[in-house]
Amino acid sequence: MSSLCLRGGLVIDPANGSAGALRDLAVRNGRIVAPAAGEVFDQEIDAGGCVLMAGGIDMHTHIGGGKVNLARLLMTEDHRDGLDPIALPSNPLELASCGNCAPGTLATGYRYVEMGYTAAFEPAMVPSNARHAHMEMGDVPILDHGAYVMLGNDELFLQLLAEGGPQSRNFAQLRDYTAWTINASKAMGVKVVNPAGISAFKFNQRKLDVNEPHVRWQVTPRQVVHTLARALRELGVPHPLHIHASNLGVAGNIASTLETITALEGLPAHLTHVQFHAYGSDGPKKFSSAAVQLAEAVNANPQISIDVGQIIFGQTVTASGDTMRQHAQSALANPRKWVGADIEGMAGCGVVPFRYREQSYVNALQWAIGLEIFLLVNNPWQVVLTTDHPNGGPFTSYPHLIRLLMDRAFRDEQLAKLHPEVAANCALSSITRELTLAEVAILTRAAPARLLGLPDHGHLGVGAVADIAVYREQSDREAMFRTPEYVFKDGALVARAGRVTATPVGGTHFIEPSYDSTIEKTLRRHWDAHGAIRFDHVAIDRDELCRCANGGRLLPAACFEGVS
């Protein structure tokens, strides 16, 4: 392994308390080291005039798995240039791969790395689709990756919850089942999507509020959320429950979002794509911004973190596990087509193309709500920058989003282009805050690493993995974050001025919480009676994970001492 020294750049490392310091950054054997006086390096780079940050980490991006591949199959329009095919890459290191809102895995890796990102996490891995998800992530070149496994809509979980009653008498079973599922699917965390709602839709329930019983199991989303959050806490899973709350996209859904926070009773959790869950029902169009209420709740609950799911105007495709809500919104599909599925007594998926339009009042307000949330939450460590790729827009729009957050004049200029009633009906035009480089570094790398429990990532302290993005300081923040001068992965140069220079296979982050294996008797009985795969074939072991992940490194993360 080689050594490297980046000389004289502005090192922004908020995880280590540095909002910016001009200094050298040294790397040896893929890790950050403390440079010693007179030390000789294999390579030295003049980073004068550049800003250095840890590699970007996208902790919520739909990059791989069944619904993402359905989105690719559906979005033929995304994979040609009008009547012409997409040109082949000019870079001989790249294999042909295309797509903007539904890119191939190869294009996904190349485009992320060109922007200075070095890790991405798939947030919605269906347990029965875990092998497929790991295969796709293994075919995302260069990036490290991991996934959150979906629970809380599987019939077994809901059945056990029902059997335990309101006192949750069988909580240990549910906790062990959760831990077993994380192990079996080699996940990095757990996500719940529309708690109990995907299952309820299978039984023809079209709406499920937080305290409303599931028509079949008579359990509520409140119980599901609380039980899962408690289980992860007791298991010592670093990333708290990742929650896609009830009533996504529904006017007035701020009530269920706040009710979800209440249901947690102080347990830590991560509320995802909150922009889609921060809607009021005020105003002439019965659709209004509830960003202020949401931000107040986040500010008042330091145990809660969020990612935003900012929308970006233009064509995209929404890919979600939330069949209940995707079916409801399929009438708005543009183009007019959509895909849905009920999956294995565990989950579902819905893929609906969308075109967000500046002149649509609803879309323009959604855009403003996302930005308001970013700017109204006080503590940047509680916020992660996402578009919920591709649901709010493709990840390639991050540099544009960063400029919107850092440059008020630019933001106001964009706001003026929108449906005229939006500026009048939201707080955004009066918000003066502009994020600093250090805050952007928190939102895009330091906070995600901390929220995921990755102590060696997201910072540039001694001992950290040498994933580094070197941006040329520019007043146009979009241009600056679009094309870093250098991107290093594990200390090796992987992109130079927007061009991929090496395509190593990324590693897989996962956790292995411990559990009482007697739960397997219950699970075996369930699979025999209700499954369509032999129970012995459900779990992925480490060897198989390695094959799925294309031979990439396995990166097991530690769990903390569980709290009961």
Add this chain to the structure above:
Amino acid sequence: MTDKPVAGVAVKKAWTCPFCPLACDHLGVRAVAHGAALVLQGGDCARASRALMSLDGSLAAAAPAIDGVACGLDAAAAAAAACLAASRQPLFGGLGTDVAGARALYRLACTTGAICDAGAGEALMNGLRALQDRGQYTTTLAEVRTRADVVVFVGGLCTDLVPLIGPRLGIGEAQQVQRHVAVIGPEAGDENTLATWAERGSVSVEALPLQGDLFDTVGVLAALVAERAPAQASSPLRHLARRLREAHYAVIVGAPARLPPQGALIVEAVNQIVGSLNRTTRCASLWIGGGNGAATVNQVFAWLSGLPLRSRAGPRGLEHEPHCFDSARLLADGAVDALLWLQSFEAEATPPPNDLPMIVLGHPGLAGCAVRPARSVFIPVSTPGIGSPGHLFRTDGTVLMPLVAVRDDSLPTAAEVLQRIERALQATRSAEAIQ
């Protein structure tokens, strides 16, 4: 998970069958010594037994060959690379391989600009084109098994394609108090199968004759479930439409490979029926197909490149042409000048007649089809799920089944051979570049 071998006999209980789109893993297989018979254990399946039989004895003679003359693997790979290097437009057909094979195949397809089309490409496109145009709502085996109260087969029961479809859908199990199974346009033998299903207490069955052809019949049913009742609808179809509307969870099952030409229109009509019913109750479709690696390679190509099969990385860019890149049409038009046929599952899945230079990577039983006047290269490869582990998508497209090896067949995997050809091809090109 090899169970204890006894006196040269290996019994694999947790075996996944790679030979049909259901990828059953409830049966076992018994392997008796190297190269000898493989026998199904724990149940019957005509298709699995036939495929296992086809592996008997052919292993011993399995060796790479150029123009029918046995050679080493390196020489065969070099000959294959030379064949591809000389081609202006190769076609990769068959595509009977697993995820690892598909990953390697994509790389080679990019290097050569090959058009890729599965052996059952037309059937695959029936489903894919309907999805691309209008979308779909589908379900999976466990959902059907546990919740479907009405199951309607369109165009026959397809038990020749998937012999165990009944039990895999839970027909006859006690999970539903009452389950109704209907088949629209039954094929020979279907009524007997229905009769055996009806013997199981909670199942009622019916066979509905076509009203006109299958297009007409499905169209009438679509109108009926949307409550746009056409005057000419037959009474059984009216009853079925009512039953579908009243069902809690109806599932419509079809096999694209069994549909007539332009079958995408029938798939789309079924998808419309599902969409109509989902406005008031719950319904989904289940498509049976994608076996012999077709669905697996299609998924892998789609995730790597963004484009499904019938695509190429050609001079104009990444092209997907579901009509033009039909291998039968390309061969008939003389639009391709070399064929790489990959088929590691079935000896019966032979390449289409052609007089092009041909590379066959496949089942040892395919050796004979590579003996011909034109240049031919044959490289036997391991069958995933028999001689090597692997992964194959099940028919419902959401479960990627793990395949385990039953015995050591001493053959390279398709992925290994494709990588070897790729390296040889790159070496040839580098040498040419230097000259």
